[in-house]
Amino acid sequence: MYGEFKTPSPAGTYVTLRLSDDTGKSQVMMSDLYYERATCVEVVERAHGDVLVAGLGIGMILHPILRKEAVRSVTVIEKYQDVVDLVLPTLPASEKLKVLLDDIYTWKPRRGQCYDVIWFDIWPDIEATRLPEMARLHRRFRRYLNRANPACWMESWHRQETRRMARQQRNAKQTPQSPLSVQPEESA
Numbered sequence: 001m002y003g004e005f006k007t008p009s010p011a012g013t014y015v016t017l018r019l020s021d022d023t024g025k026s027q028v029m030m031s032d033l034y035y036e037r038a039t040c041v042e043v044v045e046r047a048h049g050d051v052l053v054a055g056l057g058i059g060m061i062l063h064p065i066l067r068k069e070a071v072r073s074v075t076v077i078e079k080y081q082d083v084v085d086l087v088l089p090t091l092p093a094s095e096k097l098k099v100l101l102d103d104i105y106t107w108k109p110r111r112g113q114c115y116d117v118i119w120f121d122i123w124p125d126i127e128a129t130r131l132p133e134m135a136r137l138h139r140r141f142r143r144y145l146n147r148a149n150p151a152c153w154m155e156s157w158h159r160q161e162t163r164r165m166a167r168q169q170r171n172a173k174q175t176p177q178s179p180l181s182v183q184p185e186e187s188a
């Protein structure tokens with residue numbers, strides 16, 4: 001549960017996508033629990049025109065986005081073939097949708113292509129250390145945002161909360177220890 005999204009998910013059945021690294025250690029990359037839904041409402045609401053999404057996950061946001069008449073096309077960049085193989089067949093068939101197997105850090109839109117909405121969601125959870133990665137993506141993709149459209153929008157998943165977390169950690173480091181504070185003794 002993160003920040004302002006503390007409401008627990010009601011009892012029910014949920015989908016979880018776990019990814020394993022080379023050592024076999026796995027972690028939850030995406031689920032459709034309440035806080036995931038809550039943190040994706042804005043992108044669904046803002047989606048219109050040509051939309052670029054980094055990170056297929058379970059394709060949760062694609063269902064409502066593809067249903068929107070205001071959406072002309074959705075291009076999804078996903079790094080892992082296994083995720084594409086697993087999730088693509090669960091998505092509604094739509095001529096609007098294109099899923100490309102690539103890494104968002106190196107993939108480039110074709111010359112002249114612009115997007116009205118760009119959404120980066122490639123992280124399994126919130127870590128303050130991800131802010132520079134988000135900044136890098138925003139810098140790289142700024143030029144592909146359709147600036148002629150006043151409603152154009154580019155965002156990373158939970159960036160506000162990530163910033164808040166980074167601030168908290170910085171403040172905690174800067175707050176000097178009171179000389180009267182009692183330090184727990186280390187056990188032998």
Ligand SMILES: C[S@@+](CC[C@H](N)C(=O)[O-])C[C@H]1O[C@@H](n2cnc3c(N)ncnc32)[C@H](O)[C@@H]1O
Nearest residue numbers: 030055056057058059060061078079103104122
């Ligand atoms: C949190 S999930 C995305 C959730 C998705 N928006 C949804 O609605 O279900 C993150 C996804 O990003 C993918 N991913 C991670 N790093 C990536 C990268 N560098 N480029 C493209 N996709 C990446 C992961 O494999 C995973 O499928």
